[in-house]
Amino acid sequence: MSQNPSVTVASLSFSWPDGTRVFDGLHVAFGPGRTGLVGVNGSGKSTLLKLISAELTPSGGSVRVTGQVGLLPQNVTLDTSLKVDEVLGIAATRAALHAIEAGDAREEHFAAVGDDWDVEERAEALLGELGLGHVALDRTLGEVSGGESVLLRLAALLLRRPDVLLLDEPTNNLDLHARRRLYAALERWPGVLVVVSHDRELLDLVDRIADLRSGEVTWYGGNLSSYEQALAAEQEAAERTVRAAEADVRKQKRELTDARVKLARRRRYGQKMWDSKREPKIVMGARKRAAQESAGKHRILHEERLAEARERLDEAVDAVRDEDEIRVDLPATAVPPGRSVLTLRDLQPVHGTRVQGAFEVRGPERIALLGRNGAGKTTLLRTVAGELAPVEGEATVHVPLRFLPQRLDVLDDALTVAQNAARFAPDADANRIRARLARFLFRGARADQPAGTLSGGERFRAALAALMLAEPAPQLLLLDEPTNNLDMASVRQLSTALDSYEGALIVAGHDLPFLRSIGITRWFLLDGALTETSPEELEGLL
Template sequence: MSTSSAPAVSLTSVSFAWPDGTPVFDGLQVAFGPGRTGLIGRNGSGKSTLLKLIAGVLTPGEGIVRTADDIGYLPQNVTLDTGLRVDEVLGIADARAALHAIEAGDAREEHFAAVGDDWDVEERATATLDQLGLGHIGLDRTTGEVSGGESVLLRLAALLLRGPGVLLLDEPTNNLDLYARRRLYAAVEAWSGVLVVVSHDRELLDRVDQIADLRDGEVTWYGGNFTAYEEIIAVEQEAAERMVRVAEADLRRQKRELLDAQVKLARRKRYGQKMWDQKREPKVVMGNRKRAAQESAGKHRVLHEEKLAEARERLDDAVEAVRDDDEIRVDLPYTAVPPGRSVLTLSNLTLRYGARVKGEFELRGPERIALVGRNGAGKTTLLRTISGDLAPVSGEVLAHVPLRFLPQRLDVLDDELSVAENVARQAPDATNNRVRARLARFLFRGAKADQRAGTLSGGERFRAALAALMLAEPAPQLLLLDEPTNNLDMASVRQLSSALESYQGTLIVASHDVPFLKSVGITRWLLLDGELRDVDEIPDDGLPAPRAPRDLADSASGTP
């Protein structure tokens, strides 16, 4: 846990429920102290809600939230007024204006009050922007001129410049490209105060000092980074599964002993009845023996039933200790692409917003392509052009196999239809039983398959969208995924990796999540940076040399 006896943040007996009555926390007890904490948990476990309670954005129904320091909070969805200047976002506009007035000879007292002791405010602001790779953005620019990823870093720069005692970050790398992520990682490593970060980015989580696992409304602490956490969990899982096996064996033994006892008691009962019928002993003696036998039989039955109940309880406890580690199973032989078969041809392609594919670019099966590049380079535009959602400015896209595209927004689902109905739309000739049998492989069993898509959690919605695409007819032999791990918890990312491992078609994944890309067996790395080109595998400690951040026409506007 934290290294200090006086935590900077503490929540005591905190309860919180949404307006519709859905409970999130009931009597939560947790404290955060010095150091960097990675807050993890399944989608819907309440991680973002917990940060909002600490930041004061939400108020608990019961309990107390105490903070000993100033709080800086970076929410998951950052929105900035496009008319604001950069210095206004950084919170230094008044001090900067006063400083310029003093330098111009205006010595009014209010200017000195506005500056205070912060005479180097511009230098500090510029240094902070440089630290986050935003040195090319001037303090007088407006936020409408920066990309979505840059706006996230700009909000972070404002927090770093302010220097709060406690920094709360909610999925800060979701909209950042590989280059921007490296900058954020460095800022996190340099942070010396209290930091609580919610993230599914394992590279970021490997830079924290401790992991707080939020599960079933309680927090369990693990020392070390995410890799150390996974190692501990693996040992715990192995021990828990071993206890399940022991408890199952004990339950079988107790069932056998109860059965044996019932057989013995039945034999004694038959013998006693035989003696009674033959009246070989005095009636009083036989009556006493019968009562004693009944009492003994009752005690034995109760004893064995208690042992059986205890064995069942031990098994239940052991099963409860094993984490839900269900994996998506994809066994779709019709998605297979023979080695060397031509899958996709791009010819002299010019995309909207300026990116290009020179000459003829061909993909052959069953390649696994990682599409990387800066925010605004045109990765989403390229995938949408390949899928047919967008027409190219010039050139030709020719897909030689059936393909499917999973966009970031997951808008392939009809929210008013059930999961099963959404899948059936993509495979109209499949029987209901066939649809449900296949959905079970995506962990939608029984009533879950009948749940309306609009009520699904983030992770469930992703699984449903993936099922709708991969179970479509004809089976997709080319699968396009756009930032598939955004907003997925770690368990869902593992499930996705497992599903893609068994997919036999050609895969193109646009992602900034390098560990995820490596986990799905990428065979070819493509960099889109004005033009599409092959690059070496992304190393753990670096990136392909990027072009200047303003080379592309769409980078300033944040166009995808």
């Protein structure tokens, strides 16, 4: 590892091929230690990590990195036929080692090994640290869960020992057990670490927060909790400034009005004097010109003061963060208490947990499904949604249902947000669709954005909008890891949105703070059987 690893970004500019500008003259530097990079969805966090790792090329400025860079991207897609040692990048070294051990002393094998004689031991030790000690190096990816594949990709980076480690939402798809293994590994990281995440526990482990907003980075010392306290104090001060600026604008408006009244009185008095011819014409003319000049200066002075007050108000308003709320208070989604929504009978999905006997969801219940990676949460949801046929038993849905998968592949990337929503409500006219999309913060031109250009959080919002605005309205909503790829503001927006949803809800996830925030009424653990539990018991089990 380099002695002084660092990242320096200077005058960085970047635009997407369609002309959308992301950065224009960005300056930022990252040194040793753990940095949490936060910002609203679409602010450019993932793009910045890709520019630092050279996956993207800036249109202007420079990115200078001291040392080797490793990037764990937000969406990890790997060939399921790959072996674990291939994912870890040690397949060639292992093959050479085994050849030498078998007596093949060709020079090419020694060259392939280099100084890495303990690579297998290091790989197995690292897998053990990440809770993957049961995953053999010769297994294929098709035999491991989605969360395990994320940890394997991280293990590959850690084995390379890069000087600069960039992680984009690393805890997505990880269960609580795996997340804590990851936290422990990152706490020991000795180089430069920049992590984009909405995971509160992870961000409470960082040394500093870099807040990316409007193309600029603002630094805050300490972890997420310290950042939120500092931000709350800033916002309180900003709101006080807005109130003071609004009062100043009102004052300047009154003074300008008073000045205009006084000037009007003077003009009437001057005209009266002129009409009565009480003074010589030359004197009255000079007095009139002087009065007009004085009146003009007086009016301009007050107008300038009002303009300055309005400018200060605009600046103060800009300093207050606008976090609009999603509203999904759609009456047609309401389910009466006691009404049967879903019935499972002796259900055995193609993979994972079996549901013994009868399992019933009634009324607007809110169900949480938790379990370790590979327990079958996604498979159970897909079976309920009718995407997978069960091995035996049955799943009977008694109300309109919509399923929002982790991949958010309900959207057609080539269509706009409005066109995607129209696919699910073909009988609704354009005005009705746009009015409803505004509830999901897609207003005006934002509704005309192609789905393929949306950020992770925007894409989630668009997918949720398309499903919630579908006809018939969904009275049972299935969500699979809904907080993946969402920034913290979007997680709050989603929590608020689901507060106003009046249908039944089944959520598979690992984010306990989020699940608590949406008023879960029943908690279930998938671990060979479907067992009702509590969030307190889950903390010890997972």
